[in-house]
Amino acid sequence: MAMQMVLSKLSIGSDTLVKVGFGFIGTALLGYFFGPFWAAFASGADDIIGFFLGGGGTFYFGFTLSAIVAGALYGYWLHDRPVSWKYTILGVLSVTIIVNMLMNTLWVRLMYQTPWTLLISWRLLKQLISAPLQVVLLYTVFKVLVRVPGTAQLQR
Numbered sequence: 001m002a003m004q005m006v007l008s009k010l011s012i013g014s015d016t017l018v019k020v021g022f023g024f025i026g027t028a029l030l031g032y033f034f035g036p037f038w039a040a041f042a043s044g045a046d047d048i049i050g051f052f053l054g055g056g057g058t059f060y061f062g063f064t065l066s067a068i069v070a071g072a073l074y075g076y077w078l079h080d081r082p083v084s085w086k087y088t089i090l091g092v093l094s095v096t097i098i099v100n101m102l103m104n105t106l107w108v109r110l111m112y113q114t115p116w117t118l119l120i121s122w123r124l125l126k127q128l129i130s131a132p133l134q135v136v137l138l139y140t141v142f143k144v145l146v147r148v149p150g151t152a153q154l155q156r
Helices: 002-008 023-055 061-078 085-112 116-145
Strands: 011-013 018-021
Touching: 018 116, 023 061, 023 085, 023 116, 061 085, 085 116
Parallel strands: none
Antiparallel strands: 011 018
């Protein structure tokens, strides 16, 4: 969870164009090592604790629910499965569509009354850029991890 909090503070890109954060790595690692239930639990707890430790912004439970679902999805696709492009793509794609495009867009719409067409078009552009980067980065991280002695026992 600590790594997830630190990674969520790091990003590349611009606030005015497309900004890609690294918090997804911590969520995916939770799913890879601990499975859907514990990844969901830890991701929800991380969202709440992170807010109270000075995460900034306004707390909205919808985003906590999004974090829980993302942890569960990564856990479903990555835990107890071989490291492969297939499962990495399925994990990122499911989080991108269900959490980032549907759930988070709904929360932003409910919070700020922003028109759907504006939200969807902008968020789709961002996801088309960030999802492939996430796939490559996660696959690389997992391939390095499987070579580190002792990490195989963590996934049980």
